[in-house]
Every structure is written in structure tokens, then in C-alpha cells.
Amino acid sequence: MTEAPEKVTPAAGGATPAGALIDPIPVAPPRSQWRAVWQQFKTHRGALLGGIIFLLIVLAVFVGPMVWPYDATYIDIRARNQGPSFSHPLGTDQLGRDTLARMMAGGQTSVAVGITAMLLALFLGSLVGVVAGYFKRLDGPLMRLTDLFLALPLLPLLLVMVLLFRDTLNAAFGPETGIFILIVCAIGVTSWMPTARIVRGDVLALKEREFVLAARSIGTRNTMMILRHVLPNVLSPIMVSATLGIANAIITESALSFLGLGFPPDFPTWGRLLFDATDYLQQYPERVFWPGLAISLTVLSVNYLGDGLRDALDPRIRGR
Amino acid sequence: MLTFTVRRLVLAVPALLFISLVIFLLLELAPGDPMAQVPLTVPPEVKEKMREALGLGQPVHIRFVKWLVQFFWIEPQVLIDNLFGTGFAEGKLRVLSWQTRSPVMDIVVQRMPQTLWVVGMSYIVGVLIALPIGIYSAYRQYSIFDQVGTFISMIGFSVPTFFTGVLLIVIFSVNLGWFPSIYDTTHKVTDWASLVQQLRQMAMPVFVLALYNAAQISRFMRASMLDNLNQDYVRTARAKGLGEKAVVLVHVLRNSMIPVVTVIALGAPQVFGGAIITEQVFKVNGLGQLLIGAIEANDLPMVQTLTFIFALLIVLFNIIADVLYGILDPRIRYD
Numbered sequence: 211m212t213e214a215p216e217k218v219t220p221a222a223g224g225a226t227p228a229g230a231l232i233d234p235i236p237v238a239p240p241r242s243q244w245r246a247v248w249q250q251f252k253t254h255r256g257a258l259l260g261g262i263i264f265l266l267i268v269l270a271v272f273v274g275p276m277v278w279p280y281d282a283t284y285i286d287i288r289a290r291n292q293g294p295s296f297s298h299p300l301g302t303d304q305l306g307r308d309t310l311a312r313m314m315a316g317g318q319t320s321v322a323v324g325i326t327a328m329l330l331a332l333f334l335g336s337l338v339g340v341v342a343g344y345f346k347r348l349d350g351p352l353m354r355l356t357d358l359f360l361a362l363p364l365l366p367l368l369l370v371m372v373l374l375f376r377d378t379l380n381a382a383f384g385p386e387t388g389i390f391i392l393i394v395c396a397i398g399v400t401s402w403m404p405t406a407r408i409v410r411g412d413v414l415a416l417k418e419r420e421f422v423l424a425a426r427s428i429g430t431r432n433t434m435m436i437l438r439h440v441l442p443n444v445l446s447p448i449m450v451s452a453t454l455g456i457a458n459a460i461i462t463e464s465a466l467s468f469l470g471l472g473f474p475p476d477f478p479t480w481g482r483l484l485f486d487a488t489d490y491l492q493q494y495p496e497r498v499f500w501p502g503l504a505i506s507l508t509v510l511s512v513n514y515l516g517d518g519l520r521d522a523l524d525p526r527i528r529g530r
Numbered sequence: 531m532l533t534f535t536v537r538r539l540v541l542a543v544p545a546l547l548f549i550s551l552v553i554f555l556l557l558e559l560a561p562g563d564p565m566a567q568v569p570l571t572v573p574p575e576v577k578e579k580m581r582e583a584l585g586l587g588q589p590v591h592i593r594f595v596k597w598l599v600q601f602f603w604i605e606p607q608v609l610i611d612n613l614f615g616t617g618f619a620e621g622k623l624r625v626l627s628w629q630t631r632s633p634v635m636d637i638v639v640q641r642m643p644q645t646l647w648v649v650g651m652s653y654i655v656g657v658l659i660a661l662p663i664g665i666y667s668a669y670r671q672y673s674i675f676d677q678v679g680t681f682i683s684m685i686g687f688s689v690p691t692f693f694t695g696v697l698l699i700v701i702f703s704v705n706l707g708w709f710p711s712i713y714d715t716t717h718k719v720t721d722w723a724s725l726v727q728q729l730r731q732m733a734m735p736v737f738v739l740a741l742y743n744a745a746q747i748s749r750f751m752r753a754s755m756l757d758n759l760n761q762d763y764v765r766t767a768r769a770k771g772l773g774e775k776a777v778v779l780v781h782v783l784r785n786s787m788i789p790v791v792t793v794i795a796l797g798a799p800q801v802f803g804g805a806i807i808t809e810q811v812f813k814v815n816g817l818g819q820l821l822i823g824a825i826e827a828n829d830l831p832m833v834q835t836l837t838f839i840f841a842l843l844i845v846l847f848n849i850i851a852d853v854l855y856g857i858l859d860p861r862i863r864y865d
Contacts, residue, residue, distance in 0.1 A: 357545075361844045362549060362552070362841060362844075363799075363840030366806070366837045366840055461690050464692070465692060465807055468692045469806075484693065491704060492704060495700040498697070498700060499697075502689075505693060506688055509688040509690070
């Protein structure tokens with residue numbers, strides 16, 4: 211990632227007596243690593259499309275409510291159970307709330323939960339992975355811990371955790387922030403293991419490389435070694451885990467909400483909207499469609515993004 | 531190989547004990563009181579007696595050891611009694627559910643067939659779909675079949691089961707009326723018509739889970755085949771004049787199956803976890819629904835036992851996967 215000069219110009223003037231000693235001038239500027247990654251990423255059409263769609267969804271969900279006139283909690287009981295119309299493109303629900311506004315509000319929560327939980331899982335996973343790979347003494351215990359976490363039945367445990375701590379956290383932070391913290395922590399704490407394993411493997415290989423030896427020989431301390439030499443080099447598996455982590459967190463949050471153990475009813479998320487819509491499955495089957503489509507599209511686009519990133523960041527594939 | 535298996539099995543014991551302790555302590559933190567539903571007119575001393583009857587009077591560690599003894603010592607005896615008609619477990623205290631006051635394992639045994647039928651069937655169907663798709667899309671990489679297959683498996687991988695399930699109910703139950711939306715557990719297969727009815731009510735949950743499993747396994751199958759198709763031994767096999775069928779389906783397939791078999795083994799216990807949602811959507815009263823019901827009713831012995839059974843399955847299938855890997859791949863030597 212060193213900044214390469216755009217063009218190498220020979221020293222001007224008569225400093226060199228003859229042209230023979232001048233280095234050949236590179237015709238094309240050297241490609242930086244990230245530009246090469248971007249070149250490879252662009253060729254993966256699904257990934258590019260996935261990235262664009264994910265950005266669009268995030269934009270729509272966060273900017274949309276500022277533009278859209280209806281509030282997600284505004285109840286218009288006379289306009290309840292309406293089909294799609296010009297003022298309510300996706301119709302209204304059983305209390306006359308605008309479905310589009312609720313979809314955007316729900317998306318905000320779902321995407322926010324997804325990204326925050328992913329960041330937490332990524333932080334925990336990278337921490338455990340780097341520490342286990344770098345410090346030999348901690349490797350055994352930390353990896354046994356990872357194995358133990360992998361052996362835990364996660365969905366049942368998540369359900370139990372939500373049930374147990376919901377009331378305590380609700381009392382401490384209010385019903386919305388409390389359940390947000392709870393769900394983010396629960397998902398983060400139960401999904402860091404794959405990242406930790408991958409990062410540990412990469413760190414173990416990196417540790418034997420010459421540049422690490424060189425850095426050590428000039429007296430680099432462990433903290434600086436990890437921050438400056440190890441972490442930048444394990445960035446690519448971490449980034450791939452990040453995309454998969456968002457997808458996983460969004461699905462888990464929706465699953466919890468769908469089982470009725472997630473966010474409270476007046477606080478929409480996509481999973482909650484889907485759960486509420488199943489009560490009206492006989493009369494208004496179209497209502498389950500929109501939240502389900504939103505979840506699926508987001509997860510699909512993020513998964514494609516992850517696929518493309520994995521290819522783009524893999525130097526063995528990038529050269530071809 | 532035998533010493534490796536024995537060592538893994540022995541090492542699994544402390545891991546399982548630790549997991550059961552973690553689950554127990556987590557449940558111990560539960561703020562919910564099992565006496566919350568008892569009317570306020572019941573005097574406190576009677577409530578205290580009821581708590582003791584549930585086994586809540588003793589300190590934590592004694593209750594944990596009691597649960598361990600009940601689960602690991604008394605329940606196997608009950609199993610032996612039921613199998614051989616002996617009387618080892620007579621009069622001994624089993625793990626009791628707080629909801630029904632009946633032994634937890636009896637309820638688990640009642641619910642097991644539904645889960646095994648629906649979930650087990652869907653896993654088998656999923657594997658049977660996934661393998662040919664994975665093989666063919668790897669063999670014809672970047673062909674239309676491959677593109678479509680990869681796209682469908684990506685969709686199956688990304689769309690959550692609670693959406694596909696509900697969508698299928700909307701299409702096939704509400705609009706077309708082909709399949710029932712609720713799984714009827716009391717239905718008994720006696721003749722041809724009732725067998726058809728059974729198959730009809732199994733169709734949708736099996737399809738939903740099979741799609742999800744097939745998506746994951748076919749991705750692994752395709753990747754594993756692609757890894758092997760470019761190997762030197764494949765060129766050698768072709769060069770010595772072997773037919774394309776023998777090259778792909780014998781040489782390449784056998785080598786590609788090694789990682790896939792372990793993935794299939796590792797996925798088997800996760801099916802029980804993922805099936806919680808599908809069972810909830812189609813109202814199959816299997817193990818997953820039992821767990822949800824127990825969590826909602828604050829039935830801690832039931833939750834503890836069920837979660838531990840799931841953990842037991844995961845650990846067991848992990849060992850099976852490792853052993854299978856060692857048996858199938860002669861390059862792997864554990865000793």
C-alpha cells in the first residue's frame with residue numbers, strides 16, 4: 211500500500227554524462243493493491259450489483275423516512291387494511307399505518323442491528339484470532355474456548371438469552387435501546403467464532419514471514435507489531451467475514467423477531483413485520499411479501515458482495 | 531484411528547460437562563419465577579412448599595449435580611428398563627418438566643418422531659438434490675446450468691426459512707389449496723389414502739428445509755469438484771483413455787466427496803437448530819416447538835435438557851466428522 215509515484219522522470223540536466231546510466235522509464239504507473247482489488251471486483255457482475263443494491267437499500271432506509279410524509283407510528287384508523295394506492299404504495303396495515311413507512315423504519319432497525327452486531331462479532335473474532343495466533347501460550351486455551359462456543363446450540367441459547375435479560379435491560383435503558391443492546395450483544399457474542407478461526411490461521415502463517423522477523427530485529431514491540439504489520443495483512447479475511455456477518459446478523463435478528471422474542475410490537479423491524487403479517491395470512495397474504503422480500507434481497511446482495519470481495523482479495527485469483 | 535476416536539470421545543466428556551454447566555448457570559440467572567402464575571391468594575408458606583416441591587429449595591451446585599445424576603445416570607437406566615423390561619430405575623427421581631410434571635425425556639421421546647420424519651427427510655432430500663447439482667455445475671463451469679444453479683443456491687442460502695415457509699403457505703395453501711398449512715401430528719398412516727395425506731402435509735416443510743440444506747451443500751460440492759477437476763491425476767486418467775464418465779464419477783467424485791461428507795455430518799445437528807423456525811411456521815410439534823414452548827413457559831428443566839441434547843448432538847457429529855475425514859482421506863493421519 212505504499213504510494214507509488216505516478217511517473218518516474220529522469221534527472222533533468224547534465225547530471226548524468228550519458229544516457230546509458232538512466233533507468234528505463236516505466237510506461238504504466240505501478241498499480242496499487244487496492245486498485246487491483248477494485249479491477250478484479252468490477253469483473254464480478256453479481257458482486258457489483260449486490261454492492262449497489264445493498265447501498266441503495268441502506269440509502270432508502272435511512273434517507274427515505276425524511277422524504278416520505280407518513281410516520282411509521284402514525285395511526286389512521288379510517289384508512290386501515292387498504293390495498294396499494296397512490297398515497298400508500300404498499301397499502302396500510304390493520305391500524306391504518308402506512309406499510310412503506312413501516313418498512314423503512316423496520317429496515318433502519320434491521321440494518322443497524324446487522325451492522326452493529328457484525329462490528330461486535332468482528333472485533334471479538336479478530337481479537338481472539340490475533341491473540342491466539344500471535345501469542346503461543348494463549349493459543350491452546352483460546353482455541354478450546356472457540357471450539358466450546360462452536361459446540362453450543364446457538365439459536366436455543368439466543369432465545370434463552372433474550373428471554374432472560376430482556377426485562378433487566380428494558381428497565382435499565384428503556385424498552386427500545388434495551389432490546390437493541392441485548393440483541394446486538396447476543397448476536398455478536400454468538401457469531402465471532404468463524405472469524406477468529408480464519409484470522410488465527412492467517413496470523414500463524416504471517417508470523418513466520420521475513421518482514422515480521424525484520425520488524426522484530428529493529429526492536430518493534432508486540433503492540434506495534436500487531437497494529438502495524440499483522441492487522442493490515444489479515445484485513446482481507448476480516449472484510450469477507452464482515453459481509454457474511456451482516457447477512458448472518460440480519461437473518462438472526464429477523465428469526466428472533468419472527469419467533470416473537472425480538473423487538474416489541476410497536477417497534478417495527480423486518481422480522482417483526484413478517485411475524486405480524488402472518489396473523490393476516492388468510493385475508494391479506496400480500497403483506498408477508500414485502501418484509502420477506504426486503505430481508506431476502508438485503509441478505510442476497512450482501513452475500514454476493516462477500517463472494518466478489520473474496521475473489522477480489524484473493525491474490526491467487528486476482529492475477530488471472 | 532481407534533485410539534484417536536477413543537481420545538476424542540474421552541475429551542468430549544469434560545467439554546460436555548462444561549457446556550451443561552454454562553447452560554445451567556445461564557438459566558440460573560433467569561429472573562422469571564416459576565411461581566409467577568400462582569394466584570396471589572395462595573399464602574407465602576404454601577408457595578415456599580411449592581418451590582421446594584419443584585426442587586428449587588437447594589443451593590445451585592447441589593441442583594446442578596442432581597440434574598447431572600438424573601440426566602446421565604437415571605435416564606439411561608430408564609432407557610434400559612424400557613428396552614429390556616428390567617427395573618433399575620424404579621422409584622428414582624427423573625428430570626421432571628415444570629409445565630406437565632411428567633419426565634422430560636418421555637416428552638422428548640413423544641416429540642422425536644415428528645422431528646425425525648420432517649427434518650431428517652428434508653436433510654436426506656436436500657443432500658440428494660445437492661450432490662448432482664454440485665457435480666454437474668462444476669463439470670460445466672460457467673455454463674448456463676452452472677450460472678442458474680449457483681444463482682438458485684445463492685437464493686436458497688440467503689432467503690430465510692421463515693420467509694420461504696410463509697411464502698409457500700400463501701401460494702400453495704391459501705391460494706391454490708393443494709397442501710395443508712398445518713402439520714397434523716395425530717394423523718396415522720393406515721392405508722394408501724392416509725399415506726398420500728401424510729406426504730401432502732410433509733411436502734411443504736420438507737421442501738423448505740431441503741432447499742436451504744441443498745443450497746449450502748451444493749456450494750460445497752461444486753467448490754470441492756472444481757478443486758479436483760484441475761488436478762494432474764484427472765489429466766492422467768483422461769490420457770490413459772478412461773471414459774469421461776469414469777473420470778468424473780469415479781476418480782474426481784470420490785476425491786471430492788471427502789470434504790463434502792464431513793460437511794454433511796457437521797450440518798446434521800444444525801438441522802435441529804434451524805428446524806426450530808420451520809417447525810414453528812408449519813406448526814409441526816417436534817423438538818423445536820417443544821423448546822420454544824418451554825422457553826415461553828419458563829420451564830427451566832425442559833429448556834436445560836433440550837439445549838443440552840442439542841449440544842450433545844453437535845459434539846457427537848463433530849467427532850463423527852473428524853473420524854470420517856480420517857477414514858476417507860488416507861493422507862490424514864491423526865496418530
